[in-house]
Amino acid sequence: MVSFAPGRDHLAPMRAGLVTAAKAVTAALAVVAVALAAAWSAGGIPRPPPVQPVPFSHAHHAGALGLDCRFCHSDAERGPRAGLPATEVCMSCHYPVEVRPEVPALRWVRTARLPDFTYFDHSVHVAAAVDCAACHGAVAEMAQPVPPRPFTMLWCLDCHRQRAVERARLEHCYACHR
Amino acid sequence: MSTGAEIFQPITVQVADIALARRVRRRWWLALALSGAATVAFVATVVWLLATGVGIWGINIPVNWGLAIVNSIWWAGLATAGTLISALLLLVPGQQWRSALNRFAEAMTVLAVAMAGVFPILHLGRPEAVHWMLPLPSTLGVWPQFRSPLTWDVASLLAYLLVSLAFWYVGMIPDLATLRDRAGGARRRRAYNRLALGWRGSALHWARWRQAYRAAALMAVLAATLHSGGAMLFAAGPSAAWHTTGLPPYLLASGVFSGLAVVLLLTLSLRAAFGLGAVITGRHLDIMGRLLLVAGLAFLYGAATLAFGAWYSGDPRQAQFLVERAVGAHAVTTWAAMALMFVPLQALWWRRARRAPAVLAAVALAVVPGVWLDRYVLVLGGLQRDYLPSRWGEYAPTAAEWALFGGTLGAFAFLFLLFVRFLPLVAMFEIREATA
């Protein structure tokens, strides 16, 4: 057995062991924290907009020309989906004459998406006077807008919880899930 | 193997040699190979299960909990005995006899509770989302449901696992230092040194250590919550077979009962295998036998109370459950469980039987499967014959379920064999202390 010598720090080896363990745990935690922070911050950093089939500028149409969102996304008032304008809607301005070129269907890349198990209805949000920009951001200022934030559940709830009268209903699972 | 010379050998040499001696017996290798094979089968079944889902089991609606839950509460039951021997007796003065048994009983506890914890995860429909049961912040803004007994069951199981692990490890530190000091090669010394956290045996070390070890008081409480948590999972539901406040003590008593039987089995095997007759004496066996008898009688009383309560309630469905148990689909299982648990046990009224390893082993060997069968009847009985006859259903465990059960037995044995081989299986310093 190790003899007891006065003056020596007998706890030192034990402390050293504990410090090593603490270091390892701290390092592991730091890695997790960095990963979490990166993921979290991804919400704040807009992703680069995808390449669209037509170099369509929202900044020009909604900003400079001042078109109402619903001019093109006319279903937003009527149904669950805001929808994309039929090509003929584009043509009504760009070719306001009888002879129009044959245009194939456009294949847009969606930027605002929700999981399939979430049922969002545009029309009721429009009826409740929720501004489009509340979710879609300042579209009128962006040439190719992407949502300013990922559509997380907590973010939806933040807004639903501010509706004092309907809060009980809006806060509940079946408000969005079925 | 038990020669006279060994009796006079110092305890330390005898115990430490088990871990340190180079000569590893063929029996150990054989056992390790067998249990290793079972462990591999276990892992393979788990992979299969995770890849295809719980559809490979025989569970259904209404019997949506099957062998996995039976096994889980059975393992959790075994885990209580280690605690009882270690923690409770540590807190009771004048119970030095525990020092011969507590170390491997604690190891058994840690392994058993780990096995108990494996099943609830495997039985999930979506095991990848198991962390939703823990209160972790997320972008969903949803928390666990704190009224659910299952939330608390998970918490108590986790707490029990962590605390019993800590308790076992802290208790082992001085002995790990002994092993370090006696170990041959430099690598082994270094490894044991790491594990011993640089233990030097100074007065200050000992003071700190005792402080930490006394926190074991927590273990006794946790053992109770572990079983109350598990039992509440059943008792909180409206099933006539489960809905009784008697269930938590019932499960606790039967858990201690089965756990003591396993400790007894391990005691007898280690004693025989390593010739520890000087360490684990006839007196130890006698006390263990008495404990087993008391625990068994306590459980018998609990079972009788539940049956009486069901009859006395006047609720036709509770009575129907009793009848169903006694003469229904599980009558054979029920009576087999009763016979295994309580008939051989009666031998332990006699001191000579309590000191005879063969008798003790026979009793314990009957009790352990008996309690498993009792769990089986408890879980299945509550689901197969619920309130609406239209939803009465049957259940037959599949090969995958049996493989998982056998696999946990194998994994338990595998890890325990490694423990026996590489760690101090008896608390040497406590025995030294007690005999000093």
Next chain:
Amino acid sequence: MPAIAEAGALRRREFLRGMAASAATAALAGCGRSPVGAVPYVERPEEVVPGRPLFYATAIPFAGFAQPVLAETHMGRPTKLEGNPDHPVGGGATDAFTQAAVAALYGPERSRRPLRGGVAAAWADFAALAPELAGPGLRVLTGAVGSPTLVRQLTALVEEAGARWHVHEPGLPPPQAGRPSLHPRLDAAGAVVCLDADPLGPGPAQVAHVRAWSAAPRRPLFVAEPTLSPTGAVARRRLAAPAGRVPVLARALAAELGLGQAPPLADDEAAWVAEAVAALAAQPGESLLLAGPTQPGAIRDLALAVNARLGNLGRTLLATEPVLAMPPGGDEFSLAALVEDMRGGRVRALLVLEANPAYTQPAGLDFAAAARRVPWRIHAGLCRDETAALCHWHLPLHHPLEDWSDARAVDGTAGIIQPVTRPLHESVSAHAVLAALLGEPGADPREVVRDTWRRRWDEDDFEARWRRALHDGFVADTGAAPLTLAPPPLPPPEPDEVGGLEAVFRPDPCVWDGRFAAVPWLQELPKPLTTLTWTNVVALGAGLAGRLGVATGDTVEVSAAGAAVAAPAWIMPGQAEASVTLFLGYGRRNGAGVGRGRGYDAYPLRPGPQGWRVAGVRLRRLDGAAAPLPVIQPHQTLAGLDDIVRTVAPGAAVPPPAAAASLYPEWEYPGPAWGMVIDLDRCTGCNACVVACQMENAVPTVGPSEVAKGRALHWLRVDLYYQERPEGLRTYFQPVPCMHCEKAPCEFGCPVNATVHGPEGLNQMVYNRCIGTRTCSSYCPYKVRRFNFRDYAGAMPAAYAPLRNPDVTVRAQGVMEKCTYCTQRIAAARIEARKDNRPIRDGEVRTACQQACPARAIVFGDLADPGSAVARARDDRRHYGLLAHLGTRPRTTYLARTEAR
């Protein structure tokens, strides 16, 4: 991960950002998998609002009769059929077959393209060939036909081209020349006696009959029948009598009313006859005696005479001109005549139009051998079935939801069938096939149908009437013309049947004559009186089974007249001891998709195309172990528990339960609080609600082996209980959806908040939160929760994917699911009401089960509104909650069954 990782010089910050972004994308894609692309219209169709369904009125023909429906379509794909509430028949309800018809549209068993000799061919080739085939040697074999356009075309083929038209409808009696259609008016009858008649059972008129019956379901109903039927199940007094004994009962009954001689009867028979006669005679002119189509014509005539005697004709029993058409010219049009002619070489070309004689032919009629003597064999149908396999040409037909046509409902009301989706495959319209034979190969089926109606309507308002007919789904005032019936002469008594064992044949309640065998939802639909799925059995009485040492599941051999079939036995409560029942529709060999090879084929024992009974049957047990049968509900007795299906004497009340205390505070409902009441007096166990629920909520099927394990997924089940009482066998049906308990044990058990109490009282199940601990189901005393033990939704054939209701989440493996009170319908109503700033109106939300129920047994609505239908139903004296003593306070409650003792 985006291309940033390949960009050589990788700055740390960008790398992290890229990692996080792709992780976020992966997470989003992982849970949602919504499409990345979006393709808008080039030119937008009117009225389509993406995400909102459109409804079109049309009809589904079944055995020649139109089942009027409203088809719900999402962006051009039909997902659900509802009854047409404006139609004179059914009042918006449907039967189980009609509910499943939309699934048949997508069925993978459907043929993709025309085949000639089994090789892909072009429709144009057939159209070119068709004029050659028309002529005196052409025979057309159809099922029952009621469609005016089809009749017009077939008549033209007979009269102009000299072809002959044969009709073969295995599940129903054929129309008979000179005989009117009879329409029992169950709503007007104060007492009904059924002699082997099953008006409430499955068939084209089930919806009409059940609806009429439900007007006052507690009326005295007396049934004598060999095997338990839905009608017998709700009867006040039921007598199990062999089919061969029913004529004797009929004569005894007639004799009691002064018609003919009384034959000797056994004691129980005499008692039953006396009670039945008393009930009939007590309400002359308002009673009804029905003899089933499975009985000999003489007995049906006798029943008519009794009704005439009681003054019921024209009051409870109406006669009209025949609704179904008959081949013109009075020729012999049976299948047997066709086979005879084919064998004699008198047939040059055979067109089989939506019939399957190679499978449904009776014993001793070797259709296949005879058909091989026909030089040109053409099959037109949805699938390449047994008959198609014998034919040179196979022409896939449109499904009714893809086709233009017309049809008549059971009351004769005509309706236009309009396509609600573009054809999914290279199929053609039946009208186009006939038009090609008539020398108009390019005919547009829409124009063919319009032609029919142009002949009936004035030219000047044709378009308006046409549009109105399409909009309404029917042509007003086209019901069959009423006729006045003269009481028929009393038929001479026939010699009594000698004793011995008889076999009776019944179309299967779920796959009918085999035509629905390919629809998995109908295969998995529990048969109402056995809860068996995916197969058929031989039903026999307990006494006979005991004598032969046969248990349920044992294989038995039934033999008669040289033919034999082996099948699993089923000990059936209420079975006449001298009868065994064989169910048609199984043992399909070709073109039956999932139904192929399931069960046994009973047709080889059937004595004639409409043979319902064969005497002199021998039954023996075959060796071998009992096979496990895919039964939904193995225990069918109440096990002595009297608080499950409650019964009350007429006018009596169910005693209110003791109030159960709760430690939890009461919920508060600022808005509606939904609830449902199910009337056990009205339910006839027809299963329409079960299929409607599956279609609405995209509930997949699990297959027979999973059913046998107890993993069926029906959200709504109809519990079946038998009870032997001193007054006879009692059968109880109890539909059990989720109870949406006020104090729900499941909500309390779930560790992750995946099932929670909603603000409108619903017990909400959140699939995407569920981790599958199944605690909720362990805690549910009603066991209404269903678990995805496997990936059932993913295991369905991909062809059914468009059938899924887009307003309902597809459930993944490992999650619990259950009845949601059709929360997607509540959500739609809530959104509309919110946009208009008004409360949801009573009746605005109708659950799928409620909508389909022909008996109007299910009421749904807002319990908080004291004026709502459901709140009023809760005030009924018969109101009770299932297992109320547990303190769960269910929102789905019941009205007790009334039993006159």
